[in-house]
Amino acid sequence: xxxxxxxxxxxxxxxxxxxxxxxxxxxRLYRMAYTYVRNREDALEVVQETVYRxxxxxxxxxxxxxxxxxxxxxxxxxxxxxxxxxxxxxYAEPGAEGSYEPNHNEEAMDLRKALGSLxxxxxxxxxxxxFEDMQLKDIADVxxxxxxxxxxxxYRGLERLKIKLExxxxxx
Numbered sequence: 392x393x394x395x396x397x398x399x400x401x402x403x404x405x406x407x408x409x410x411x412x413x414x415x416x417x418x419r420l421y422r423m424a425y426t427y428v429r430n431r432e433d434a435l436e437v438v439q440e441t442v443y444r445x446x447x448x449x450x451x452x453x454x455x456x457x458x459x460x461x462x463x464x465x466x467x468x469x470x471x472x473x474x475x476x477x478x479x480x481x482y483a484e485p486g487a488e489g490s491y492e493p494n495h496n497e498e499a500m501d502l503r504k505a506l507g508s509l510x511x512x513x514x515x516x517x518x519x520x521x522f523e524d525m526q527l528k529d530i531a532d533v534x535x536x537x538x539x540x541x542x543x544x545x546y547r548g549l550e551r552l553k554i555k556l557e558x559x560x561x562x563x
Contacts, residue, residue, distance in 0.1 A: 392408075392411075394412065394415075394458065394459070395455045395456050395458070396455075397411055397412050398412060398452070398455035398456070398458035399455040401449050401458075402449055402450055402452050402455060403450075404450065409445075409446060409449055412458065412462075413442055413445070416459070416462060417438070419523065420438045420441055420442075420462070420466050421434055421435070421438050422522070422523075423463070423466050423467070423470065423518070423523065424437035424438050424441070424466060424469075424470050426506075426518055426522070427467075427470035427471065427473070427474055428470060428473060428474060433473065433477075436473065437466070437469050437470045437473050438466075440469045440472075440473070441462070441465050441466045441469045444465050444469060445461075445462055445465050448465075457532065459529075460529045460532045460533055463519070463523075463525070463529075463533050464532075464533045467515055467533065471511065501556055501559045501560075502552075502556065504555075504559070505551075505552050505555035505556050505559070506518070506552065508551075508555055509548055509551060509552070512534060512536070512544055513544055513545075513547065513548030513551070514548070515533075515534065516530055516534060516541055516544045516545050516548060517545060517548050517549065517552070519533065520545055527541055527542065527545075530545075
């Protein structure tokens, strides 16, 4: 069954359709949560909170074709809420366990550190664009930001990443 049809049924109250949609998005949700909280247990907690919030609000979704964008927005907000509530400083942990394990070579560590130094909006826009392969229009919807601003945010964020990576390269 097509995703939009499943979303339409989920909005109408079909729990089975909602479950199928969530199952198809579970790895993506976990990866996204992991990029914010950097450990398996916290990422699983964020995914659980995301699914709970989505289940409670799915009947409010007006356009089934935007289910993915809507769910992504909930996941990002859940992850940011978790980080704010726990007031944790997020570090990349070389020994972290989980089904999503980023490559722990030096370049990957430098990239994660550089991404962590960006402001929330820039980091989120870059993660969605280059790690989740989202379209710019969908990113604009998730961030509640005009498309032209999303392009600027990504451009400036990439420039800052480039500078951070060059700095870490010259240090190491």
